[in-house]
Amino acid sequence: MQSNAALEYDYSVAKLFTYTTILFGFLGMLIGTLIASQLAFPELNYLIGEYGTFSRLRPLHTNIVIYGFTLSGVWATFYYSAQRVLKVSMAESKFIMFIGKLHFWLYFVGALIAVITLLLGFTQAKEYAQFEWPIDIVIVLIWVLWGVAMFGLIGIRREKALYISMWYYIACFLGIAMLYLFNNMSVPTYFAAGGVGNILHSVSMYSGTNDALVQWWFGHNAVAFGFTVPIVAMIYYFLPKESGQAVYSYKLSLLSFWGLMFVYLWAGSHHLLWSTVPDWMQTMGSVFSVVLILPSWGSAINMLLTMKGEWNQLTENPLIKFMVLASTFYMLSTLEGPIQAIKSVNAIAHFTDWIPGHVHDGVLGWVVFMIMAALFHMAPRMFKREIYSKKLLEAQFWLQTTAVVLYFTSMWIAGITQGMMWRAVDEYGNLMYSFIDTVTVLHPYYAIRALSGVMYLTGFLMFAYNMIKTMSSSRELSEEPQFRSPMA
């Protein structure tokens, strides 16, 4: 059955997810910029009454960015690259095609319902696990559909060995499945109380310290299996493709993959340092967080070395620039995290703005950069057109890079200032500052962060414009580009 004729890959599902990546990316970053501005200028809180307060919008921001933007990006790239690395077209199986489309539509409708219920205030109040039980069930269904599509494609593959990217997609699927299920275990009160009260309401299966433990085992590792693992999957596929270089080292890929799988899950308890969870768990969290540098830097270095001897591409091709900077931010972020997980540093950093600072150099610098680069690589191949504008890409790159640097530097200063002020005592051992002093002092940093938000959002709009133009009116291509994405 193996023929040498090129396969006609079917991109219909990948395209659908590409659209939602752009849509949710815009929404998530818009709300992010708004809530950043609200901290600097609290008057902005009442734009849409009760639904427009910082506190109500904040989970909306995190959920749209994580489950809207990032997951869409993960699935767009999955439905694109899985066909290619497995040497099989979606069009070959009506069943998989159907599952893929169902996967998308259930996801899209579910996402809209999720956004509305969150705005209305239906929440479990667990970070990144806010959704109430009926939505959790829909999410599980969506996840199962992805699993069916993935293992279905694997089942009919022509390429026997799984490429590295597939390892990471499989890990993403399994990891999130396990974490999400356990963390969201809850009892709906309506049924348990004999038809009393709101049907959406539920109580957690776990209480107090145990609940915290499960939550941060989930919370930290949702980052692992949502923001790290599938993004590594992307870079392992797209960087070698775009640059025409082979992955630097297979052994390093092996080491960093299995290392990451084993180490990451232990690190969750570093969110609970100095809390009431047992001391030995806190120590484990600390130690494994530091060990985590190895597998993380393993993949990042593997990617950077893939460019060995070809660094000139960095000046010629903006997509390489995005991907190389993404790897660099990944290294920065995975060094910063372990530093914050050291108990004495954590005593200052925890509860401060240094933490959002850390999250955002990871997300803005690594996740979003990588997803945008991947979509730019895919666009000419999916839509058979050149990328609309190279100049716009260059401008976007510098604008967003500046924005990320502004974001994390302002938040580093804000966080450390805050942490130091909280603990400052005078010569008699009395606290030097009241809490409000530590709030008002942050105003300039919050204003800088809001500015960086506006800049980053502008960059994202440039990306969206460039993508839409590429899809609709850029110059058509006669044949599929081999390596570098053609751009006007």
Added chain:
Amino acid sequence: MFHWLEKNPFFFAVGVFLVIAFAGIIEILPNFAEASRPVAGLRPFTVLELAGKNVYMKDQCIACHSQLIRPFKAETDRYGQYSLSGEYAYDRPFLWGSKRTGPDLHRVGNYRTTDWHENHMWEPTSVVPGSIMPAYKHQFTNIADIETAYAEAVTVKNVFKTPYGDNIQPGKEAWEAYKPKVLAEAQKIAANMKNKDVKDAVAAGKIPEVVALIAYLNSLGTSRYEAKK
């Protein structure tokens, strides 16, 4: 072995799953075996306080306020005795938070009054000049969902053996019978408030969100940790 795994996706997936599940088994299960043991004197939230906790969750106070006092001198000076695991035994979910844009609230009931909270929720800068907290005026008109809070009490009593008295039973009838108790508790809070709409609503048998929220906040630290007294 790795080459073989890469050609056998099923075993590959099993391998990955075992490797990632390992840490959870080691780290999480032991603590569950111990379960959360309440400190002596701890009582579960009343139905009104549960409703307040749900308002706290709905308006996502957790986004800016923590409920975990760490064992540092600066924190115990500022907020009071550091938090103990057993104090959270009835907290479902835990509400420790991860960011302090505002101060910690774990013992706020010890040093703030109903009156202070009322002003704070209506216009934060009236009690804390320079505050960047939004006002939560809608809590003065929105009516709290006490029925759902009651259902929650029934659930944790029956499913998790949280020590609620015999009066809390499943079913609509039991709820109707219990309602006056909640209202009586709300009236005590409202008596210390000055907002006329709130007073009128409570007199008419409805409980605005802010009343429930204040009941919850007042319970934090004091009534929840009576062993210290």
